[in-house]
Amino acid sequence: xxxLVMKFGGTSVATLDRIRRAAKxxxxxxxxxxxxxxxxxxxxxxxxxxxxxxxxxxxxxDAREYDAVVSSGENVTAGLMALTLxxxxxxARSWQGWQVPLRTSSAHSAARIEDIPPDNxxxxxxxGMRVAVVAGFQGISPEGRITTLGxxxxxxxxxxxxxxxxxxxxDIYTDxxxxxxTDPRIADKARKLDRIAFEEMLELASLGAKVLQTRSVELAMxxxxxxxxxxxxxxxxxAAGTLVCSEEEIMESNVVNGIAYSRDEAKMxxxxxxxRPGIAAAIFGPLSDAGVNVDMIVQNISEEGRTDMTFxxxxxxxxxxxxxxxxxxxxxxxxxxxxxxxxxxxxxSAVGIGMRSQSGVASKMFRTLSDEGINIKVIATxxxxxxxxxxxxxxxxxxxxxxxxxxLEGAA
Amino acid sequence: xxxLVMKFGGTSVATLDRIRRAAKxxxxxxxxxxxxxxxxxxxxxxxxxxxxxxxxxxxxxDAREYDAVVSSGENVTAGLMALTLxxxxxxARSWQGWQVPLRTSSAHSAARIEDIPPDNxxxxxxxGMRVAVVAGFQGISPEGRITTLGxxxxxxxxxxxxxxxxxxxxDIYTDxxxxxxTDPRIADKARKLDRIAFEEMLELASLGAKVLQTRSVELAMxxxxxxxxxxxxxxxxxAAGTLVCSEEEIMESNVVNGIAYSRDEAKMxxxxxxxRPGIAAAIFGPLSDAGVNVDMIVQNISEEGRTDMTFxxxxxxxxxxxxxxxxxxxxxxxxxxxxxxxxxxxxxSAVGIGMRSQSGVASKMFRTLSDEGINIKVIATxxxxxxxxxxxxxxxxxxxxxxxxxxLEGAA
Numbered sequence: 001x002x003x004l005v006m007k008f009g010g011t012s013v014a015t016l017d018r019i020r021r022a023a024k025x026x027x028x029x030x031x032x033x034x035x036x037x038x039x040x041x042x043x044x045x046x047x048x049x050x051x052x053x054x055x056x057x058x059x060x061x062d063a064r065e066y067d068a069v070v071s072s073g074e075n076v077t078a079g080l081m082a083l084t085l086x087x088x089x090x091x092a093r094s095w096q097g098w099q100v101p102l103r104t105s106s107a108h109s110a111a112r113i114e115d116i117p118p119d120n121x122x123x124x125x126x127x128g129m130r131v132a133v134v135a136g137f138q139g140i141s142p143e144g145r146i147t148t149l150g151x152x153x154x155x156x157x158x159x160x161x162x163x164x165x166x167x168x169x170x171d172i173y174t175d176x177x178x179x180x181x182t183d184p185r186i187a188d189k190a191r192k193l194d195r196i197a198f199e200e201m202l203e204l205a206s207l208g209a210k211v212l213q214t215r216s217v218e219l220a221m222x223x224x225x226x227x228x229x230x231x232x233x234x235x236x237x238x239a240a241g242t243l244v245c246s247e248e249e250i251m252e253s254n255v256v257n258g259i260a261y262s263r264d265e266a267k268m269x270x271x272x273x274x275x276r277p278g279i280a281a282a283i284f285g286p287l288s289d290a291g292v293n294v295d296m297i298v299q300n301i302s303e304e305g306r307t308d309m310t311f312x313x314x315x316x317x318x319x320x321x322x323x324x325x326x327x328x329x330x331x332x333x334x335x336x337x338x339x340x341x342x343x344x345x346x347x348x349s350a351v352g353i354g355m356r357s358q359s360g361v362a363s364k365m366f367r368t369l370s371d372e373g374i375n376i377k378v379i380a381t382x383x384x385x386x387x388x389x390x391x392x393x394x395x396x397x398x399x400x401x402x403x404x405x406x407x408l409e410g411a412a
Numbered sequence: 413x414x415x416l417v418m419k420f421g422g423t424s425v426a427t428l429d430r431i432r433r434a435a436k437x438x439x440x441x442x443x444x445x446x447x448x449x450x451x452x453x454x455x456x457x458x459x460x461x462x463x464x465x466x467x468x469x470x471x472x473x474d475a476r477e478y479d480a481v482v483s484s485g486e487n488v489t490a491g492l493m494a495l496t497l498x499x500x501x502x503x504a505r506s507w508q509g510w511q512v513p514l515r516t517s518s519a520h521s522a523a524r525i526e527d528i529p530p531d532n533x534x535x536x537x538x539x540g541m542r543v544a545v546v547a548g549f550q551g552i553s554p555e556g557r558i559t560t561l562g563x564x565x566x567x568x569x570x571x572x573x574x575x576x577x578x579x580x581x582x583d584i585y586t587d588x589x590x591x592x593x594t595d596p597r598i599a600d601k602a603r604k605l606d607r608i609a610f611e612e613m614l615e616l617a618s619l620g621a622k623v624l625q626t627r628s629v630e631l632a633m634x635x636x637x638x639x640x641x642x643x644x645x646x647x648x649x650x651a652a653g654t655l656v657c658s659e660e661e662i663m664e665s666n667v668v669n670g671i672a673y674s675r676d677e678a679k680m681x682x683x684x685x686x687x688r689p690g691i692a693a694a695i696f697g698p699l700s701d702a703g704v705n706v707d708m709i710v711q712n713i714s715e716e717g718r719t720d721m722t723f724x725x726x727x728x729x730x731x732x733x734x735x736x737x738x739x740x741x742x743x744x745x746x747x748x749x750x751x752x753x754x755x756x757x758x759x760x761s762a763v764g765i766g767m768r769s770q771s772g773v774a775s776k777m778f779r780t781l782s783d784e785g786i787n788i789k790v791i792a793t794x795x796x797x798x799x800x801x802x803x804x805x806x807x808x809x810x811x812x813x814x815x816x817x818x819x820l821e822g823a824a
Contacts, residue, residue, distance in 0.1 A: 016468055050488065056428055058495040065498070068506050069491035072484040076462060079481035083470040086477075094480050098510070099556060144511060 001125070003167045004034040007136065007158035010044035011175035012232035013077045016084075022173065022232055023084040026131055030090055035125045037165060039136040039158040040081050042073025047137075047151075059319060063108035063291070067138070067148045071097070074135035074154070082133045092131035093124065097138035097146065102157070104139035104147045110291065111139055111147035113156065113219075116164040134161065152213030159216045163223035170220065170227050171241075172212065177231035178242035179204070179211055181408035182259040187400045189409040193257065197247040200257050203351040203385045207260035212244070220244060247353060255354035255361060256406040259399050262347045265295070266315045267377060267389055270325065272337035275307040282334045283309060283325070290324035292317045295347075296380040296389065309336075310378060312389060315343050345377060346395040349387040350402055362386050368405040374398055413537070415579045416446040419548065419570035422456030423587035424644035425489045428496075434585065434644055435496040438543055442502055447537045449577060451548040451570040452493050454485025459549075459563075471731060475520035475703070479550070479560045483509070486547035486566070494545045504543035505536065509550035509558065514569065516551035516559045522703065523551055523559035525568065525631075528576040546573065564625030571628045575635035582637050583653075584624065589643035590654035591616070591623055593820035594671040599812045601821040605669065609659040612669050615763040615797045619672035624656070632656065659765060667766035667773060668818040671811050674759040677707070678727045679789060679801055682737065684749035687719040694746045695721060695737070702736035704729045707759075708792040708801065721748075722790060724801055727755050757789060758807040761799040762814055774798050780817040786810055 006029065008022045022038075029036050041047075050070040054061050078094035085092035100120060104111035121132045136154025139147045149156050155172060162170035176184070177192060179201065184190040196204075198221035206214040211229055220227040230241025243249075273279060280299070287294055292313050300308040313321055318341050328334045355361050365386055369376060374397065378389035390398055403409065418441065420434045434450075441448050453459075462482045466473050490506040497504035512532060516523035533544045548566025551559045561568050567584060574582035588596070589604060591613065596602040608616075610633035618626040623641055632639040642653025655661075685691060692711070699706055704725050712720040725733055730753050740746045767773050777798055781788060786809065790801035802810055815821065 016465065019469070053428065053488070053492055054495065057431070057492050058499050061495055062498055062505075065491040065495045065506055068494075068508065069488050072487045075484045075487075076465070076481050079477040080465055080469050082480075083466065083473055083477045086474055087470050093474075094477055096480065096558070146508070 001033060001035045003037060003165045004029050005037045005039065005158050005162040005165070005167045005170040007039040007154060007170070007172045008041065008232060009154065009172070009174045010041040010047070012173050013040055013081065014044040016080070018232070019077070019080055019084050023081060023088060023090075025173070025232065026085060027088055027090055030130045034168070036131045037121070037161050037167070038081060038131055038133045039154055039161060040074060040077040040133060041136050041154045043077055046073035046076070060323065064145050067108050068146050071135070071138040071146050071148050074137050078133045078135040082131075085131050085133070090131055091129045092133055093129060094133045094135070095121065096135050098140040100134065102139040102160070104141060104149070106141040106143060106147070108141070108145075108147055110150045111141065113139060113149065113160045116160055118165050121165075149215070150213070152216075155213040155216035156219060159219040159223075159225050159227065162225045163219065168226070170225050172227065172229045173232035174211060174229060175231065175233065176211060176229075177234055177240070178229055179244070179258075181257065182399055182403050183261065186261070186396050187259075187403045189403060191409055193242050195243045195245055195250050196257065197250055197353050198244060199247065199384060200351055200353055201244045203349070203382070204258050204260045207262060207347065207349040207351065207385065207387065217244065221246075254352055254408075255358045256350045256352035256408065257354070258351045259402045259406070259408070260349045260351060261395055261399050263392065263395065264315045265312050265345055265347045265389065266318050267310060267312050267342040267345045268318065268321060269340045269342070270309040270336040270338075271340060272306045273309050274335040275302040275305055279334070280309075282328065286324045286328040286333070287313075287321055290320050292321045292324060296378050296387065298378050312345070312347065312378065318343060344392050345389050346392040347387055347389050348395060348398045348402065349385050350406065351385040353384050355384050364405060365402060368401050369398055372397055372401050413445055413447045415449060415577045416441050417449045417451065417570050417574040417577070417579045417582040419451040419566060419582070419584045420453065420644060421566065421584070421586045422453040422459070424585050425452055425493065426456040428492070430644070431489070431492055431496050435493060435500060435502075437585070437644065438497060439500055439502055442542045446580070448543045449533070449573050449579070450493060450543055450545045451566055451573060452486060452489040452545060453548050453566045455489055458485035458488070472735070476557050479520050479558050483547070483550040483558050483560050486549050490545045490547040494543075497543050497545070502543055503541045504545055505541060506545045506547070507533065508547050510552035512546065514551040514572070516553060516561070518553040518555060518559070520553070520557075520559055522562045523553065525551060525561065525572045528572055530577050533577075561627070562625070564628075567625040567628035568631060571631040571635075571637050571639065574637045575631065579637070582632065582639050584639065584641045585644035586623060586641060587643065587645065588623060588641075589646055589652070590641055591656070591670075593669065594811055594815050595673065598673070598808050599671075599815045601815060603821055605654050607655045607657055607662050608669065609662055609765050610656060611659065611796060612763055612765055613656045615761070615794070616670050616672045619674060619759065619761040619763065619797065619799065629656065633658075666764055666820075667770045668762045668764035668820065669766070670763045671814045671818070671820070672761045672763060673807055673811050675804065675807065676727045677724050677757055677759045677801065678730045679722060679724050679754040679757045680730065680733060681752045681754070682721040682748040682750075683752060684718045685721050686747040687714040687717055691746065692721075694740065696723075698736045698740040698745070699725075699733055702732050704733045704736060708790050708799065710790050724757070724759065724790065730755060756804050757801050758804040759799055759801050760807060760810045760814065761797050762818065763797040765796050767796050776817060777814060780813050781810055784809055784813050
């Protein structure tokens, strides 16, 4: 039978009523003749609760124990979803990551999926099971320990299963009815897109649009998985939601298709670094080893052999970054006068495939922000996006004014 | 190095502060030179929360999914305890049941422990790990699914580890400072016992004294594990708490050593059962198959080929028992006029090894209850205990008056 992957995020399984609602939707697809693989997140709020317990216990935690703790929320929802389906007379059972097994690297709390042998689940499908409910976000390392895939990892789990089982489609059910030009909670003029290119989605996701985890989009792009984002709170037609697809399937692209933002960004500056060849590697090597996700990097012009190096990273990695840099300084690998962390910043980005063939996007963005009196602290650009770091208090204003400036409300 | 098993119950790990407190106690034993196996329960309230979710989802739940869901609380505490120990510079890591592996039967939600190969944990001890934190209550079935050992199963986990690793002692840390003559919350004259015989503890545990799970005491008796119950909320000397030990190690036993009660008992009566040889098997076979734990059984005198059959079982198994009996009736295996469930009863029991050599205990018990105007509904006796089923509203009164009647307050 053809296989469909359906993923339900935290808000879609937040209560038993919502789990029942999601299960009904699964039942509809089973009735159509699909064998369904359901990927579930933890009930909304649960993972945060567990992360807080870990961080309070141990600020620089052992990531292996972190994974063992925070993965437990998904196990609960997987079991409850299987029970709910059984109550509806749909043959179902739950699978935890290690039971599948979903094999990953040993990079705890940010593990890469390495392999999903479909044999165990396919054997159950062959026996008449119609739904495999899989706990998202988690896997097992070569050492036999539980790993997690990073926040939002259940999206990646879903796409990986779609690829491994050759699924017809991967439907991501969430609390919004698709991908918007920007976050509707911030700009009420935000408009739903019917289609969006993998590349654009990738930028939006990595820039903080929380609808899909970046890696899930990467994976979908690589394996050409038909990925659909839709709401679990509305009745759905087959054309509902937003289809994330290849560029060729989109008739005409806008110059800018979305405005993204990230609140959880910190700006760190190493003041007066001794500038020499290899200094960037000496700084960012230890940060990478410590698992700090460095995003934007800016180096000032060198004066008298010293320079300032500024970079951004997630706010919750600041302590980790500071420790890594202090250790590197103590070990004589780098030399700097001061280390300043500014956690009151936000990142705002404009994204669009059309940028490739259109000029003037950057200047329009900078002028718009300048007109609003918003100072730009760091700039970073790529082929299809422009990002700026600004004071966090201006974030909403920046998003709204850019959404207006690029006329996203009325765009086709 | 000698091995010590330390088990911390739900109230002992209810908050991060309490986990730290427990970890400090573990640290003391590590400093004495022990390799320690810590068994943890879920944070108090968590397992109930999960059980409620399962029962609300599916009243006649698939026990395999029940186990997958309710075992998750222990995984959280195990990880947090390992992290806390690491913060104290004690080398520790967490183990979930399937990782040890703690192998069990396939009797989901009431699985029997079959094997605990010590190799994996011993290998880590050999590498310098000093504490293995094991999630209690859970194991893995031959089919590779998660099992649980029944409520209170972490005690059994602890004793089984003590046996498997030849531990010097198994300390059960809980919210009381030992075994009492009865529940101090009900009778404020309750007195702590310094020692209690395995057999008495077994009766008290199976009769509803919630300090230790019955099976843990059975197991300790079989493998002669030195079992100590003590409080995690008080400073401890080596002689603290209550030692559960063999009868020979107790100088002189009282006639009655404890009064136990169980609130969660239901009385079920099959009215006018067709009486024939094999009828008891025809009734209790299906109940056993359905996983109903039948406790007391009373059969009335047969009149004109029909009889009433009364039995007790845990309140939360009444629905299950009713279904099993109705199915057996529908299948023509048994025949009865009516099935009456009385869930407003409680069981009160007197326990003591001294009963073996002393007569008059039963009559004293019945007279005491009669003097208080308490009607006895069902009686069951064993060599060292007498149990009665009474209206639940009289339960506290019964416990207090029996505690007085058998002079447990002043006993040595």
